[in-house]
Amino acid sequence: MSQAEGQGVAAAWPRDDGGEWLVGGRPLSRVVAEVGGTPCYLYDRGRLDERVAALRRDLDDRIDLHYAVKANPMPALVGHLARRVDGLDVASAGEMRVALDAGMDPAHVSFAGPGKLDAELAQAQAAGILVNLESFREVDLLVAASERTGTPARVAVRVNLPFELKASGMKMSGGAKQFGVDAEQVPDLLARVRAAGLAFEGFHCYAGSQNLSAEAIVEAQQRSYDLLRGWLDLLPAPVRSLNLGGGFGIPYSDRDRSLDLVPVKRALADLAGRCEADFGAQARIVIELGRYLVGEAGIYVCRVIDRKLSRGHPFLVTDGGMHQHLAASGNFGQVIRRNYPVAVNGHRPGSGTVSVVGPLCTPLDLLGDRVELPDAGPGDLIVVFQSGAYGRTASPRQFLGHPDVVEALI
Numbered sequence: 001m002s003q004a005e006g007q008g009v010a011a012a013w014p015r016d017d018g019g020e021w022l023v024g025g026r027p028l029s030r031v032v033a034e035v036g037g038t039p040c041y042l043y044d045r046g047r048l049d050e051r052v053a054a055l056r057r058d059l060d061d062r063i064d065l066h067y068a069v070k071a072n073p074m075p076a077l078v079g080h081l082a083r084r085v086d087g088l089d090v091a092s093a094g095e096m097r098v099a100l101d102a103g104m105d106p107a108h109v110s111f112a113g114p115g116k117l118d119a120e121l122a123q124a125q126a127a128g129i130l131v132n133l134e135s136f137r138e139v140d141l142l143v144a145a146s147e148r149t150g151t152p153a154r155v156a157v158r159v160n161l162p163f164e165l166k167a168s169g170m171k172m173s174g175g176a177k178q179f180g181v182d183a184e185q186v187p188d189l190l191a192r193v194r195a196a197g198l199a200f201e202g203f204h205c206y207a208g209s210q211n212l213s214a215e216a217i218v219e220a221q222q223r224s225y226d227l228l229r230g231w232l233d234l235l236p237a238p239v240r241s242l243n244l245g246g247g248f249g250i251p252y253s254d255r256d257r258s259l260d261l262v263p264v265k266r267a268l269a270d271l272a273g274r275c276e277a278d279f280g281a282q283a284r285i286v287i288e289l290g291r292y293l294v295g296e297a298g299i300y301v302c303r304v305i306d307r308k309l310s311r312g313h314p315f316l317v318t319d320g321g322m323h324q325h326l327a328a329s330g331n332f333g334q335v336i337r338r339n340y341p342v343a344v345n346g347h348r349p350g351s352g353t354v355s356v357v358g359p360l361c362t363p364l365d366l367l368g369d370r371v372e373l374p375d376a377g378p379g380d381l382i383v384v385f386q387s388g389a390y391g392r393t394a395s396p397r398q399f400l401g402h403p404d405v406v407e408a409l410i
Ligand SMILES: *Cc1c(COP(=O)(O)O)cnc(C)c1O
Pocket: 068, 070, 071, 089, 112, 206, 208, 209, 210, 246, 247, 248, 288, 289, 290, 291, 292, 389
């Protein structure tokens, strides 16, 4: 990655006269001192708000915006977003607790995941949240829980779509998948839900993640909608929620182009109209977004503890690494390793190619592979941008026994 590439994504963050990155309007060194030092993840409230506003602008008001807590379950951040989105999507009882603690009405919390435990299903039923059914077993367990409490569980059917999301970083439907039930089995599952007397509320589809192509996203949402519409005659109850997934990606380097929301919003407005006509005005289309809401609002900050020269190649050894930011090391599902945008805080003279590494005894502990940076040494702060999603909780923090990383909402 050239310096220009890294600086492009980073340039979205303002700097002060001394070249310090501004977080929540304050210089980074001060914010780091305030949270107790490095390493740390810092999430900027203003940037979260800007992102929600950008999504809402010109979005048809029949579309509901949900946050997928998995991307970043930090309680303060979820609490902040809970007041700005229409619902929260969780993938475990732990995330369910975070969502409910954040003050989200259980009516607007939904639970997906291929291996829901008996106890998790019972908790979800008791809390009154929407369960996205992914197997026939889940129906049986929810019937039992519903009988115990006298309230039918709220359910939607998660569909393993018969197609993939094209050009996606991670494909989560099409072919044989552990997620949802195959479209071919949906009529049987709907019949079971009807016979069981569960409170049917709609469908959930999720084709994939990290997609920067508006065309591919629109195509997947339209095909998902057409498929769901085909089951109109089999519905146990009126549809209230049609969750068409998300998959909106963010640029991780300057070779990536930001997703163009305009055609996506236009297509969603069209689908909202069709949805109202086909399913009735009570039916709402839901899109669920994780990294798109939070990824660009967060940075990871570590400090250079040593500068070493090995056979002519300089290494900046930092107090942070893959144990806290697995994704930036390129080991979180990436097919080809690419550097996250990395920068030095504050103006520094000079420039050269260096590798930024962490303190672990493994060559995988790489935060920047041969990046172009100004001259930096012990004490300098290194910033990894685009780090608001899949950071702390997606990392093997106990690996090598270093202390945990601090997170702060600024
Ligand atoms: C992981 C996941 C998301 C969030 O994905 P992002 O790429 O962070 O937007 C949303 N929905 C489901 C079902 C998921 O599994």
